[in-house]
Amino acid sequence: MRIIGAIACLCLTAACAESEPARSSTAPSSRVCPTLTVSLDADLRAHIDPILEAKAEEGFAGQVAVLDGDQIIYLGAAGHADLASEIPVTHETHFQVSSITKYLTAVLILKASEEGLIDLGDPAGTSIGDVEAIPQTYAQILAHTAGYASSYIAENYDDNALALSGILDANPEAASRAGEFRYSNDGYDLLGILVERIYRTSYEGAAQLEVLDPACVDAGFWGQVDHSDPTAFARALIEPPPALLRRNYGMLGASGLLISAQGLLQLQHAIESEAVLGATHGELIEPRAELSIGRATYGGFLVERPGLGRALSLRGYMDWGDNAYLMDYLECDLTLAIVTSRGPREDSGKSPFRDQLLEPIEAELAPFCESPA
Template sequence: MDALREAVDEVAARTGFSGVVRVDVAGDTEICSAYGFADRALEIPNTVETQFGTASGTKGLTALVVMALVERGTLELSTTARSLLGRDLPLIAGDVTVEHLLAHRSGIGDYLDEDALDDITAYVMPVPVHRLATAEQYLAVLDGFPSVFPAGERFAYNNGGYVVLALLAERASGVGYHELVRTLVCEPAGMVDTAFLRSDELPGRAARGYLAVDGLRTNVLHLPVLGVGDGGIYTTASDLHAFWEALFAGRIVGADTVREMVRPRSDLPEESKRYGLGFHLHATGDEVWLEGYDAGVSFASSHTPSTATTVTVMSNWSDGAWPVVKLLGERVS
């Protein structure tokens, strides 16, 4: 792996990568390296124990919360959103189910339509970001978006759908979303350094998210102050390794549920992948991954059960991760 490590070092130096790279193969950690600064102003370096934002990587944990509630009988895949929303979000069609939302096949309008964004660092929140810290508070930004196609018709990646799932999980269980993630996912997985952190009071071990390859401007005004459902959790490379091991060992949800979640619901040949319930899937193989991209955050973590290979790249600037992700995609199977 010396040649691969040298290649990662070269790409990191050439592209201004800031973050952590970890590669594990068959139980051995082949690469675990940190680059750049967690705090540029104070020149505090990233370490392999730094906590990074994951943006949409959070969706996989939300999906696991929902599926854990399905296992407990609190929800069903066939549960309609309307049955729990009552009068809230009236533009969500009556036949939209939990399964539709998990699979990005709901057809509901999206409060954050990434296809309409020319610049990931654009200001997109219609309310002050400090007002977005709980699932119920997100009702203010989720409302008013008409359906774009009938439920189940096709795949369309949808951020708002995962915030709706967080809201449904809360209402069905009577427990707050952040607490559900902690108790149903993080604790059974042994993810001791994973948590939802407020962007305006990050602890010392958390990396600030920067908009560009250089400069001091962070993402604190661009993202909700506390993520719910579709993004916002912070974690470490070590915790992600623990996550994949726990997931495929059946310690978060049962083995049958895991198989259901990684069963393809949509084939996306234009992106050379498929999609299950909360997880991206390789077009033909058994690789499963989470990824996230937002102002100040770029992240990907994958696991291939057949080769026991886990690859994680976490960066604290908007486009930092992608050159390293591309390299490892070409070099690590």
């Protein structure tokens, strides 16, 4: 097991290269890549490295990264990206971050609103020319209050129109339940489908042009890579169902982002610095519904954390082992990313590694917070 450090300045990297856009972006040409400096804190490494080492002995394989302002103060990578324990996880290894993808989809919809392509208060059916089919607003779908459930029906389709019909057919009572909070993969799968209609390109292409390129984030998507190749992204503890390995609309807008921990930090930093969104970026942390864990937001949750105050909590978990956190501590100017592909298994009786790591790492971060809530 290795805990890997780094000393460099970075603009996270491959996505910064110019590419031929599928649709002309209205992003101001004056925007530049928001650069993060790596300045590792020795005391933090001395305390967090042993935590990762202990979890690696239990099977953890993943990354942890911490951002303080615009400085990365901790980077840790442990375990192996392959199942044969031959290829170590590095800081560049990508992981499936599952439902954190919903946050990216929310950013895309807000970007479309800023560009005048949609109005968040309009029926989402305007994107397909059929308001009766989707009378709920974009804002309702973003907030999980559009009445959609989680049938995962879109996993069966690699065709946009068929996936759209499948979701609508699987949710005949959605419009009548609008206003009620129902955490919904179907809703965000639907938004991923609508992103393609709005931007007139693939979901992946829109995400690259509108978000990842302006943020200078190196990332990929489910269906773009060889799932058996641990150099593409870390192998999961359990092989996903074979039918899901292809590109499909249940693994795009809701759960298909492949990215590193420091890539997540770069993405959130770019969003907060308005390199991706303008005035609407504050919409991402507005509370939308009261829940037992806190308040729902567009693509995440607002929670209170001991010693660190209010946090935007983005989280992902898949049955086959991938799980992740992106925690943005709003009063402390700290951001924490935890990613892993190794569960543990649901039948182990243990909580996901993201949860096992969160509290001890937060305890080490609390002294960096000058004014917790």
